């Protein structure tokens with residue numbers, strides 16, 4: 100248990116999370132869903148303090164900020180980096196772009212692995228309205244015999260940062276550049292402004308999107324899909340997508356099968 104409160108306002112939350120991990124430890128050990136963000140490094144530290152058995156996995160999506168991937172490789176070499184069968188861009192060629200309403204990419208790139216295991220996550224209620232309804236222990240409705248364990252579900256941002264400070268944990272440099280959350284680049288959930296900002300920061304990725312959309316359009320043309328008539332180039336399609344014009348579009352069925 101953590102004995103010294105130091106900067107940490109609520110030592111009870113730390114001790115509760117640690118005790119919780121000890122009490123629920125499965126014989127085969129936990130599967131840690133590690134993203135490299137502040138919440139993940141917190142749960143990683145907590146499982147280490149708890150002294151429980153675990154293996155940590157990072158789902159490499161191929162649209163991760165390079166700074167984050169470097170941070171994980173430099174500081175968490177024991178975390179297994181799981182690579183997808185197809186890159187995000189290949190998937191876009193095949194499936195079209197993801198949107199807020201149709202986030203096929205999370206399913207394929209982020210939620211693989213850990214079936215039949217107790218998966219420890221760093222999700223917290225404070226992160227979103229949807230997450231505010233989540234609980235500390237949840238049975239997965241998609242994967243059989245899989246249980247999600249969310250030890251820091253009630254922690255606030257300030258609790259996480261206090262813990263990181265008191266434990267002197269290294270964290271990804273993007274936080275010091277003003278990022279409050281770190282995840283996939285150009286995530287449809289991030290909102291238009293954020294994605295436009297990322298396009299200026301990561302022009303090579305923006306270019307890769309345009310190329311993938313070009314290829315997608317060629318496929319759409321071969322299959323005589325309506326999208327082939329809608330866009331004249333990958334650039335036009337990228338502009339439409341990143342500016343979220345599809346959300347105002349009465350003809351949303353232009354989304355691809």
Ligand code: SF4
Pocket residue numbers: 160197202204205206208209282283284285286287288
């Ligand atoms: S881009 Fe967003 S929706 Fe897609 S996998 Fe990443 S986090 Fe999930």
